[in-house]
Amino acid sequence: MAPAPFGHASGAGLLRLGPPSHSPQHARCLRAPSAAHGAAGVRSGVGLGARATRVPLLVSAYAASEQLFKKSPSLISKEERSIRKNFKQVQNKINSFPRVDNRKMMQATIQHGKEDFADGFNKMASMFSAEDVEQSTAKTAIDKVTGAIRQSTLLKVTRTHSGGSFGRRTLVTGAFDVDLIVYVKQYNGCGMTDPDTWRYDSDLVTDMRRHVVATLEAANSAWDVRVPGNAHYCDVLQVTVRGVPVDLLLVPDCARGKPGDPAWEQHVALMTEVYDNPAAAEYDHIRERADAAAFTRYVEGVHDDVKGVVRYVKALYKYGILLDTADTPKGGGGSWWPPEDDRIRSVSLEVLVLAADQRLRQRKYRGGTPASGNMYKLELFIEFLELVVxxxxxxxxxxxxAKKWGFDGDVYDFAHCWEGDAVRIIHPIDPTCNLERPREHRGPPNWRPLVELARSILDLMKRGGTFEEFRAIRAVQVPLLAMNEKLFAQTVAGLFL
Structure with missing residues (x-):
């Protein structure tokens, strides 16, 4: 049987979380399972001994948090408010999880009961969004690094941008990367706005990077600051701030004067020549990184339901496929990947979902049909699986x-840049860039496990498999078990803060 989160026993829920109550009904939130469900702990992947420990732990945690929830909002500190918000997010995840005793949902198929299947899928997919504490911790790390860099008297920084899944709000709880893009106008009296300076004056760029390393190390000796050992990441620094890994990317500020929209002006400066003359265009990693904000801005306009599917797809891969063969989830990306790593890039998964969304809308959702809601998210997930294959x-x-942020012509005008590659996932902003191009710093990604999973899920759905059978697929189970343990730990730890 598919696993149930720690808040629910199979059949009769062991626990259903809510904020600490100050009434006699509070005790009812912690009810023991009946004898008929004595094996539920084993079926859910949580041993009976663990369950016996968890109930008193949660009772103590609720007691420790009781004073916080009694406080008047005007007396709550910013940190306490964050704790309360995070607790409620975790609580909502647990309480909204599809119950195994909901037989109508569990027996639903795509052919019969699609709405119930879609409801279960949506509830399950929503488990993997990052909580407030994770996001605020990442933001704090970004703010600290940004503040330290701005203390430099040699480096003139005009602005910064939070990139990656954190910046695009497609981050998965416990497994996301933080990219901090720093736009440089000048270093040690030398202008740094021309991308050619970054391409060809390696001595100047190397000296600037060493200066930034020294600046960060001087700001806080506890920070771990490293320089990647490969040429592909020559402009990237790895900074770990209180356990948060940050990829710090130094890029040229190409926006002239005081632009009203720096991201747009940067995009125009970098991509106009490429769009105007596809035949002469070539891929350039300096240009791709310097225009990263354009991709973020495009994704800002993407419907939240699509981003929800992006998060679930990433969780399915990172926890369901990668965690199944490793002791810990392999989160993050970028320069933190070792050369021997064969993971699929997180951004490639994201673009696959974005492309599937456009395909699905064009084929099935024309004429004003709403392309949102639980049914759409399920159909988008299926479309993604088909596109992977x-x-x-x-x-x-x-x-x-990518609307105004992308090329409005035929992407095949740039085929000379990537037509020989095995897998071709074209960057939405820069059509010279195949996100799955061969890399000098690591081997090709291993797509086989994801393709096999996609085929197995598609086959199950086409033959009339139930939602319960879908949940029972190992790669779907493993993320749920990971979230099971994570949510319990977060609940107790958060309440004791």
Whole structure:
């Protein structure tokens, strides 16, 4: 049987979390399972001994938090408010999880009971969004690094940008990367706005990078500051701030004067020549990184339901496939990946979902049909699975039209940049960039496990498999078990803060 989170026993819920109550009904939130459900702990992946320990732990945690929840809002500190918000987020995840005693949902299929299947899928997918504490911790790390860099008297920084899944709000709890993009105008009296300076004056760029390393180390000796050992990441620094890994990318500020929209002006300065002359265009990693804010801005306009599917897909891969063969989830990305790592890039998964969204809307959701809600999210997930198979096994080129931020012509005008690559997932902003191009600093990604999972889920759904059978697939189970333990730990730890 598929696992149930720690807040629910199979059949009769062991525990259903809510904020500490100050009434006799509080005790009812902690009810023991009946004898008929004595084995539920084993079925859910949590031993009976663990359950016996968890109930008193939660009772103590509720007691410790009781004074916080009694406080008047005007007396609550910023830190306490964050704790309360995080507790409620965790509570909502647990309480909204699809119950195994909801037989109508569990027996639903795509052919019969699709709405119930979609409801269960949505509840399950929503478990993997990052909580407030995670996001605020990452933001604090970014603010600290930004503040330290701005103390430099040699480096003129005009602005910064939070990139990666954190910046695009497609981050998965416990497994996301933080990219801090720093726009440099000048270093040690030398202008740094021309990308050619970054491409060809390696001595100047290297000296600037060493200066930034020294600046960060002087700001806080507890920070771990490293320089990646490969040429592909020559402009990247790895900084760990209180356990938060940050990829710090130094890029040229190409926006002239005092632009009203720096991200747009940067985009125009970098991409106009590329869009105007596709035949002469070539991939350039300096340009791709310097225009990262354009991708963030495009994703800002993408519907939240699509981002929800992006998060679930990332969780399914990072926890369901990677965690199944490792002791810890392999979160993050970028320069933190070792050369031997064969993971699929997180951004590639994200673009696959974005492309699937556009394909699905064009084929099925024209004429004003709402492309949102639980049913749409389930259909988008299925479309993503089909696109994974098509891209890897059939050679389909994955492309996204990024509205004003992307190329409005035919992406095949840039085919000379990537047509020989095995898997082709084209960057929505820069059509010269295949996100799955061969890399000098690491081997090719291993797509086989994801393709096999996609095929197994598609086969199950086409033959009329139930939602319960879908949950029972190992790669779907493992993320739920990981969240089971994570949510319990977060609940207790958060309440004792």
């Amino acid at each position: 098509a891209a890897v096994e059939e050679g389909e080129v994955v492309k996204v039209r």
